[in-house]
Amino acid sequence: MATRTFRIWRGERGADGGFVEYSTDITEGMVVLDAVHQIQAESAPDLAARWNCKAGKCGSCSAEVNGNPRLMCMTRMGDLPEDRPVTVEPMRAFPAIRDLVTDVSWNFKVKERIRPFAPRPPDAADGTWRMDQRDVDRVQEFRKCIECFLCQDVCHVLRDSQKHDAFFGPRFFVHTAALEMHPLDTEDRLKELKDAQGVGYCNITKCCTKVCPEHITITDNAIIPLKERVADRFYDPIRNLFRIIAG
Numbered sequence: 001m002a003t004r005t006f007r008i009w010r011g012e013r014g015a016d017g018g019f020v021e022y023s024t025d026i027t028e029g030m031v032v033l034d035a036v037h038q039i040q041a042e043s044a045p046d047l048a049a050r051w052n053c054k055a056g057k058c059g060s061c062s063a064e065v066n067g068n069p070r071l072m073c074m075t076r077m078g079d080l081p082e083d084r085p086v087t088v089e090p091m092r093a094f095p096a097i098r099d100l101v102t103d104v105s106w107n108f109k110v111k112e113r114i115r116p117f118a119p120r121p122p123d124a125a126d127g128t129w130r131m132d133q134r135d136v137d138r139v140q141e142f143r144k145c146i147e148c149f150l151c152q153d154v155c156h157v158l159r160d161s162q163k164h165d166a167f168f169g170p171r172f173f174v175h176t177a178a179l180e181m182h183p184l185d186t187e188d189r190l191k192e193l194k195d196a197q198g199v200g201y202c203n204i205t206k207c208c209t210k211v212c213p214e215h216i217t218i219t220d221n222a223i224i225p226l227k228e229r230v231a232d233r234f235y236d237p238i239r240n241l242f243r244i245i246a247g
Helices: 030-042 105-112 133-144 150-154 170-182 191-196 207-211 216-236 237-247
Strands: 002-010 020-024 062-065 066-069 086-089 096-098
Touching: 002 170, 030 086, 030 191, 062 150, 066 150, 066 207, 096 207, 105 133, 105 150, 105 170, 133 170, 133 216, 150 170, 170 216, 191 216
Parallel strands: 002 086
Antiparallel strands: 002 020, 062 066, 062 086
16 A cells, blocks of 8 residues: 555636645555545545546546546556656546536537438348448447547647637547448538538547547548548549539
């Protein structure tokens, strides 16, 4: 057992906030969320923190630990430096509600603006479709997303530039890719990707891929293919010439 110091951000929306120091005993195997709960029980019963499953599958306990977007329930104390305090603060890309809780409702409003799945008519009279297994497998990775929004938080377009009005962010490029690459989907979302979703703002630094707790290859498998489709449609001069000729 060892005593560790935590610097946890405290404050409410519309009011000045700051870091408050707490100390608590850490035992082997504890994660940051365990320590936060222990601090709540020992010295800060009014500390607000969002969590649910404590198994890395609900995405609720997203926060920034030592400046890095992480799931608190999946961040082991033994993996953090012991020679300095552990800082815990809310995600910076979204407005704070109180303490470690942020308002992520913008993400759900954005999702509503993406055109839903529109399947082609069935291939057989019994209402079934024929699909190549490779096409099916391609989109399965995207369905692992738990909507923790860590990829949104680490993305500099949202985190630093605050372009929430012009950029949907990596989580929703993953969602769009799952629709666009589905072998049955017939909807065309490329104009929205270029304009409303702002896929062009992404400069493929792969920071979103690095923080994904589900290890989704966001940049290479979702964002880059979508950017290529947009470039082919709107910026390829040869293709545009053929479209003009063909009417």
